[in-house]
Amino acid sequence: MLSDAGAAPGRPVAVVTTSAAAIAILAHTAPLLPVPLFPIDPSLPDNVIADLLDQAGVDLVVADRPFAGRTHIATADVLSAPAGAEVPWRAPDGIALLIATSGSSGRPKAVMLTGAALAAAAKASEAATPLGPGDVWLASLPLFHIGGFSILTRSALAGATALIHERFDAERVMESLKAGGVTHLSLVPAMLSRLCDREASPATLKHVLVGGAALSVDLAERAAGLGWPIQPTYGMSEAASQIATLASLPRPWRAGHVGPPLPGAEVALADDGRMKVRGGMLMAGYANPGLAPGDGLEDGWFVTADLAEIGPDGITVLGRADDVIVSAGKKVLPAMVEGLVSACPGIETVAVAGRPDAIWGEVVVAIYRGTALPEDVLSWCRENVASALRPRAALKVAAFPELANGKPDRSALKRLAASDDVETEAGTCGKD
Numbered sequence: 001m002l003s004d005a006g007a008a009p010g011r012p013v014a015v016v017t018t019s020a021a022a023i024a025i026l027a028h029t030a031p032l033l034p035v036p037l038f039p040i041d042p043s044l045p046d047n048v049i050a051d052l053l054d055q056a057g058v059d060l061v062v063a064d065r066p067f068a069g070r071t072h073i074a075t076a077d078v079l080s081a082p083a084g085a086e087v088p089w090r091a092p093d094g095i096a097l098l099i100a101t102s103g104s105s106g107r108p109k110a111v112m113l114t115g116a117a118l119a120a121a122a123k124a125s126e127a128a129t130p131l132g133p134g135d136v137w138l139a140s141l142p143l144f145h146i147g148g149f150s151i152l153t154r155s156a157l158a159g160a161t162a163l164i165h166e167r168f169d170a171e172r173v174m175e176s177l178k179a180g181g182v183t184h185l186s187l188v189p190a191m192l193s194r195l196c197d198r199e200a201s202p203a204t205l206k207h208v209l210v211g212g213a214a215l216s217v218d219l220a221e222r223a224a225g226l227g228w229p230i231q232p233t234y235g236m237s238e239a240a241s242q243i244a245t246l247a248s249l250p251r252p253w254r255a256g257h258v259g260p261p262l263p264g265a266e267v268a269l270a271d272d273g274r275m276k277v278r279g280g281m282l283m284a285g286y287a288n289p290g291l292a293p294g295d296g297l298e299d300g301w302f303v304t305a306d307l308a309e310i311g312p313d314g315i316t317v318l319g320r321a322d323d324v325i326v327s328a329g330k331k332v333l334p335a336m337v338e339g340l341v342s343a344c345p346g347i348e349t350v351a352v353a354g355r356p357d358a359i360w361g362e363v364v365v366a367i368y369r370g371t372a373l374p375e376d377v378l379s380w381c382r383e384n385v386a387s388a389l390r391p392r393a394a395l396k397v398a399a400f401p402e403l404a405n406g407k408p409d410r411s412a413l414k415r416l417a418a419s420d421d422v423e424t425e426a427g428t429c430g431k432d
Contacts, residue, residue, distance in 0.1 A: 001073060001077065001078070001081060002029065002030075002033060002035070002060070002073070003033065005060055005071055005073050006059070006060055006071055007033055007035050007060055008035070009033055009034060009035060010034070010035065010036070010094060010095075010291075011035060011036075011057070011059070011060075012035060012036040012037070012038045012056045012057070012058050012095070012098055012291070013026070013030060013035045013036070013037060013038065013058070013060045013061075013062065014037075014038040014039075014040055014052075014053055014056075014058045014060070014061045014062070014063075014070075015037065015038070015039045015040070015061070015062040015063065015075075015144075016039075016040045016042050016049060016061060016062070016063040016064065016067070017042055017062065017063055017064050017075045018042050018064060018166075019064075019075050019079065019166070020139075020142075020143050020148075020164050020165070020166045020167075021079060021164065021166070022062065022075045022078045022079055023039050023143040023144065023149075024143065024152060024162070024164055025078055025079070026039075026062060026078065027039075027143070027149065027152045027153075028089055028152075028156070030092075030096070031089065031090065031091070031092040031096065031115070032087065034092035034093070034094070034096070036056075036094075036095040036096055036097060036098055036112070036291070037096070037097055037098070038052075038053075038056055038058060038097075038098035038099075038100075038110065039099070039143055039144035039149065040052055040053075040100055040144055041100065041142065041144045041145075041388075042063075042064060042144075043386035043387075043388060043389075044100075044108075044386075045336065045339070045340070046067075048108055048336065049067070050067070051107070051108070052100050052108060052110055053067070053070065054289075055109065055110045055286075055287045055288065055289075056098050056110050056112075056287040056288075056289065056291070057288075057289030057290070057291070058070065059071055060073070061073070062074075062075060062078055063075060089156035089157070090115075091115030091116065091118050091119040091153070091157070092115040093114075093115055093116075094114060094115065095112050095113070095114055095284060095291050096113060096114055096115040096117075096118055097112075097113045097118060097149065098110045098111065098112055098113070098287055099111045099113065099144070099145070099146050099149065099237045100144070100237075101236070101237040101238070101331065107333075108333070109286045109287070109296075110286065110287035111146075111237045111238050111283045111286060111287070112283055112284040112285055112286065112287050112291060112293070113240050113283055113284065114284050116280065117240045117280065117281050117282060117283065117284070118150075118153045118240055118281075119153075119157060120240070120264055120279070120280030120281040121150060121153075121154075121239070121240035121241055121242065121281035122150070122153055122154045122157045122158070123157075123263075123264070124242065124262035124263050124264045124265060124279075124281060125150075125154055125241070125242050125245070125262065126154075126158070127262050127263050128231065128233075128242075128245040128246065128247045128259075128262060129184065129207045129209065129231065129245060130207075131154055131155070131158040131160050131184065132158050132159060132160060133158070133159040133160060134160070135158070135160040135161070135183045135184060136160065136161045136162075136163050136181045136182045136183055136184065137151050137154065137155050137160060137161070137162050137163065137182075137183070137184035137185070137186070138163045138165065138173065138176055138177070138182045138184065138185050138186075139151040139152070139162050139163065139164045139165065139186070140165040140167065140168040140169075140173055140185075140186075140187075140191070141168070141186050141187075141188070141212075141329075142167075143164075145237075145329075146235070146236070146237040146240060146241045147186055147188075147211065147212055147235070147241060147329070148186070150240060150241040150242075151184075151186060160184075163176060163181075163182060168191050170191070170194040170195055170197075170198060171198075173185075173191075173195065174195065174198055174199070177201075177202040177204075177205060178202055180202070180204050181204065182202075182204060182205060183204060183205060183206045183207065184205075184206065184207045184208075184209075185205060185207070185208045185209070186208075186209045186211075187208060187209070187210050188210070188211070188212040188213050188328050188329030188361075189210060189212075189213050189214070189215045189216070189219055189328075189329075189359060189360070189361060190213070190328040190329070190359050190360050190361075191328075191329075192208070192210055192215075192219060192223055192228070192230065193219055193359045195228070196219070196222055196223050196226055196228065199226075200226040200227045200228075201223075201226060201227040201228040201229065205228075205229060206229060207229060207231060208223075208228055208229050208230045208231060209231050209233045209242075209245065210223075210230050210231065210232055210233065211232065211233040211234060211235060211242075211329070212326070212328075212329025212330075213326045213327070213328060213329045213360070213361030213362075214255065214256070214319075214326070214361045214362075215232055215255065216255060216358045216359075217252075217253065217254070217255050218358060219358065219359065220232070220249060220253055220255075221251075221253075224249050224251070229248070230249050231245050231246050231247065231248065231249065232245070232246050232249065232253070232257065232258050232259075233245040233246070233258060234258040234315060234317055236304060237283075238277075238282065238283045238296070238302050238304075239265070239277055239279070239281050239282055239283070239302070240281045240282075240283070241281075242262055243258075243261055243262065243265050243267065243277055243315075244258040244259050244260060244261050244262060244265070244267075244314060244315050245258065245259065245262060246258060246259040247259070254316065256308075256316045256317040256318060256319075257313070257314070257315070257316045258314065258315050258316070258317065259313070259314040259315065260313070260314035260315070261277075261279075261314070261315065264279045264280050264281060265277060265278075265279040265281065266278050266279055267308075267310060267315060268301075268310070269308065269310060270303050272321070273307045273308070273321070274303055274304055274305065274306060274307060274308075274321050275303075275304045275306050275307070275308040275310070275315070275317075276298075276301045276302060276303040276304065277301065277302050277304065278300050278301045278302065282297070282300075282302055283296070283297075283302065285297055305320050305321050305322045305324065306318075306319070306320055306321065307319055307320070307321050323353075323410050325352070325353070325354035325362050325364055326354070326361050326362055327354070327357075327360050327361055327362050327363055327364055327388075328360050328361065328388075329361070330388045332352075332354075332364055332388070332389055334351065334352045334353070334410075336389065337352045337364060337366075337385070337389050337390075337391065338350055338351055338352055340384070340385050340389065341366050341368070341377070341381060341385065341391065343384070344372060344377055344380045344381070344384070345372065345380070346370045346371040346372025346373075346376065346377075347368045347369075347370040347372055347377065348368070348369050348370040348371075349368060349369045349370070349400050350366055350367065350368040350369075350370075351366075351367050351368075351400070351401075351413050352364050352365060352366050352367065352391060352413075353365050353367060353410065353413035353414045353416070353417035354414065354417060355393055355417040355418055355422065356418065360392075363391075363392040363393055363424075364389070364390065364391045364392060364393070365391060365392075365393040365394065365395060365416075365417040365422055366381070366391035366393070366394045366395070367394075367395045367397060367400075367401075367413055367416050367417065368394070368395070368396060368397070369396070369397055369398070369399070369400045370396070372396070373396070374394040374395065374396055374423035375394075375423060377391070377394045378391065378392075378393075378394050378423070378425055381394075392424060392425045393417070393422045393423060393424040393425065394422070394423050395416055395417070395419070395421060395422045395423065397416065401413055401416065
C-alpha cells in the first residue's frame with residue numbers, strides 16, 4: 001500500500017492518527033521498504049503539524065484526514081489491510097524514526113534516529129530493565145512520543161510482547177495487570193498516582209519505569225509502600241529515550257536522582273550547568289528535508305535543557321533551564337498555548353506559565369488581561385483546547401508583566417502562576 005502510494009526507500013512517511021494500532025502496524029512495516037516513520041501527535045495545531053512535515057520533507061502521510069499538498073493514505077485502510085507474512089523485525093540502516101519534540105527555541109523539532117541508535121537504546125535499557133521472550137510490556141503512553149514508541153522497538157528486538165492500549169485508562173490498565181502476564185510498564189507520575197489510588201501492585205509486575213516529568217518524593221514513597229516496583233528514569237527524544245534508570249528505588253530517595261548513565265551513554269556538564277550526553281543511542285540530528293545529519297550536535301554531544309548534578313552515585317536532575325512547561329510528561333510550549341487561548345472571548349492579552357504540582361509535575365496557568373472571569377476562561381479552554389495543552393488554572397491581572405522589548409516577562413509570570421490568587425480546576429493544585 002505504501003509503495004503504491006509512492007513511498008520511496010529512505011524518504012520519511014508520516015502517520016498522524018489517534019490509532020495506536022495503526023502506528024504499531026506501520027512501525028513494523030516501515031523497515032521492510034525501508035522508510036523512516038514519523039508519528040505525529042494528531043492534537044497539535046494544523047500549522048504545527050504542517051511545519052513538522054516540512055522540516056522532514058514529508059510527501060506521504062497516513063492520517064485520519066487529508067493534509068493539503070500531501071499524498072494521503074487513510075488510517076482506516078491500514079487497519080483493514082489483510083495481514084502479510086510474519087517476518088522478524090530488525091533495525092534498518094540509516095534514519096529509521098523521526099519523533100517530534102519541543103525545545104527552548106519555541107518551535108517543535110523533528111529528531112532523526114537511526115536504526116543503530118534504536119538498537120543501542122534498547123540494549124542500554126536492558127541493563128536496568130531486563131527484557132526477553134515471555135515478558136510483556138504494557139504500552140499506554142502515546143506511540144508518537146519516544147517513551148511509547150521505544151516500547152515497540154525494545155520488545156521487537158528482545159522477542160517480548162508489547163501489549164498496546166490506545167490511551168491510558170487507569171481502570172483498563174489495572175484490569176490488564178490483574179489478568180496476569182504483564183511484566184513491564186512505563187508511566188509518567190500522574191499515571192502512577194491514579195494507579196496508586198486504586199490498589200497495590202500486582203505480583204507479576206517486575207519493572208515500572210517512571211519518567212517524563214518530575215517525580216515527587218511523596219508519590220515515590222507512596223508507590224513503593226504499595227509494592228509498585230518503580231524505577232525513576234531520565235531520557236529524551238534526542239537519545240532514543242533512556243539515558244539513566246535506577247534498577248530499583250533506593251530508600252530514602254531524593255527527587256531527581258536517576259542513577260549512573262546506562263551502558264553506552266556518557267554524560268557531562270556544560271559550562272552553564274546543563275547536562276550534555278553522547279553515545280550510540282544519540283540522534284543523527286534535527287530533521288531537514290535532505291535528512292542530513294549533524295544539526296543540534298556539538299562535537300558529538302547533545303546539550304540538554306536540563307540542569308543537573310553528576311556525582312559518585314550518578315545523575316540528579318535539578319530542573320529545566322528553559323521555559324518549557326512539563327505537565328504529565330508532556331512538553332508544553334507557552335507560545336503554542338497562548339496562540340490558542342488568545343481566541344477566548346474576553347481575553348485581551350494572555351501568557352502561560354507552569355505552576356508546580358506534586359502529581360502533574362506542573363500545570364499550565366493562563367495569565368491574562370481582559371473582561372473574562374477566570375472560571376469562564378477555564379470553561380472555554382475545556383471546550384476548545386486539547387487536553388495535553390489545556391490550562392488547568394487561570395489568573396486575571398490588571399497589568400501584564402512585560403519586558404522592555406514587549407515580550408512577556410517569564411520570570412514574573414512564573415511568580416504569578418505560583419501565587420495564591422490563581423483560580424484552579426478541581427483536582428489540581430491551589431485553592432481546590
